[in-house]
Amino acid sequence: MTRFVPEAFLSPHVLELAGYQPGKLIEDVLEEMGLDSAVKLASNENALGPSPLALRAVANALPGLYRYGDADSRRLREAIAQKVGHPAEGVMAGNGSSEFILVMAHALLAPGLSAIMSRPSFTLYAKNAQAAGAKAIEVALTPSHGHDLAKILALADPSVRLVFIDNPLNPTGAFLSPEEIGDLLAGLPKTTLLVLDEAYADFARAQRPDYPRLLSDGRVVILRTFSKIMGLAGLRAAYALMDPELAKQLNKVRQPFNLNTLAQAGALAALGDTEHAENTLDMTWRALEVIQKRLPEFGFRVFPTQANFVMAELPEGLSADDFTKKMLREGVIIRSLSSFGLPGHVRINAGLVYELEELFRAVGKCLG
Numbered sequence: 001m002t003r004f005v006p007e008a009f010l011s012p013h014v015l016e017l018a019g020y021q022p023g024k025l026i027e028d029v030l031e032e033m034g035l036d037s038a039v040k041l042a043s044n045e046n047a048l049g050p051s052p053l054a055l056r057a058v059a060n061a062l063p064g065l066y067r068y069g070d071a072d073s074r075r076l077r078e079a080i081a082q083k084v085g086h087p088a089e090g091v092m093a094g095n096g097s098s099e100f101i102l103v104m105a106h107a108l109l110a111p112g113l114s115a116i117m118s119r120p121s122f123t124l125y126a127k128n129a130q131a132a133g134a135k136a137i138e139v140a141l142t143p144s145h146g147h148d149l150a151k152i153l154a155l156a157d158p159s160v161r162l163v164f165i166d167n168p169l170n171p172t173g174a175f176l177s178p179e180e181i182g183d184l185l186a187g188l189p190k191t192t193l194l195v196l197d198e199a200y201a202d203f204a205r206a207q208r209p210d211y212p213r214l215l216s217d218g219r220v221v222i223l224r225t226f227s228k229i230m231g232l233a234g235l236r237a238a239y240a241l242m243d244p245e246l247a248k249q250l251n252k253v254r255q256p257f258n259l260n261t262l263a264q265a266g267a268l269a270a271l272g273d274t275e276h277a278e279n280t281l282d283m284t285w286r287a288l289e290v291i292q293k294r295l296p297e298f299g300f301r302v303f304p305t306q307a308n309f310v311m312a313e314l315p316e317g318l319s320a321d322d323f324t325k326k327m328l329r330e331g332v333i334i335r336s337l338s339s340f341g342l343p344g345h346v347r348i349n350a351g352l353v354y355e356l357e358e359l360f361r362a363v364g365k366c367l368g
Contacts, residue, residue: 013133026333056269090243091240091241092247094259096227101197111134119141145311146172156187156189185219199228200307203284283352288310314346321336332358
């Protein structure tokens with residue numbers, strides 16, 4: 001019997017892709033390391049947990065799971081539109097920001113076309129561009145670990161359909177000012193969409209763009225998520241703001257019922273939970289100040305951040321992969337940035353007081 005060879009059916013540009021590398025689950029670390037407890041500071045999650053209003057809304061929605069939900073997330077989209085001051089027709093709701101990246105790649109890219117993104121940044125920008133058969137043009141960061149806008153503009157020829165900018169930038173925490181974003185948009189070809197991924201923008205203390213003015217150009221897509229500040233990462237709820245005509249076309253590509261009933265209920269409730277958002281910001285900013293103060297005492301170099309995490313360079317000669325493995329044995333999960341092309345750096349997100357105490361205990365032991 002002839003052995004089935006899936007490679008014979010797949011496009012070459014798909015075969016060349018590497019799989020996405022998620023952060024380790026606490027359950028897996030406990031089992032692998034034989035530990036009773038662990039803290040996770042690797043995936044930029046909200047240590048305060050979900051919005052309490054969202055939890056109640058999800059619980060109330062459970063009895064209705066035998067029915068299909070709203071295929072268009074109408075109530076959620078209308079609430080978002082009212083909150084941000086953008087027409088509901090220009091709001092898409094989705095299964096995490098990653099769904100929008102996938103949909104835009106399918107709808108706007110093809111062989112012979114290109115997308116630009118920084119390297120390192122969110123890995124799904126390049127992966128989805130390549131999966132669509134397009135060229136992923138990865139631009140190295142500046143010496144200060146920010147987006148190299150001059151290089152991006154120099155490479156943005158008419159074949160470039162998408163430019164992905166995560167702002168703040170993951171994994172470095174760098175942030176672009178409204179003026180820099182405006183200059184970037186003005187310099188891009190008229191056939192290029194600027195995609196601003198603002199997964200961490202709620203944590204930024206710097207000035208943010210004038211969104212209505214930015215969106216009025218028509219060539220801008222803004223991605224926002226409920227995973228971070230609202231603590232709903234497990235529900236995979238997100239939204240995108242864009243020109244209504246573009247949304248009309250992209251809605252043809254996305255899956256129907258893409259945002260499930262529980263996610264819609266939780267996101268709608270979380271949208272109005274300003275108290276949880278304020279508590280999250282307070283916890284995050286306090287934690288970041290502690291991390292930025294304490295890590296240099298161990299010989300780390302910590303970089304400025306406008307996100308809910310910090311990037312830190314290890315003491316000279318240490319490998320990020322080796323160090324994070326040692327930290328795992330101590331029950332502390334942080335993210336090695338070697339897969340981002342930064343083998344001497346780690347990423348650590350804000351956490352609760354006891355989690356930070358565990359972090360510094362483990363760092364001291366691993367360096368001792």
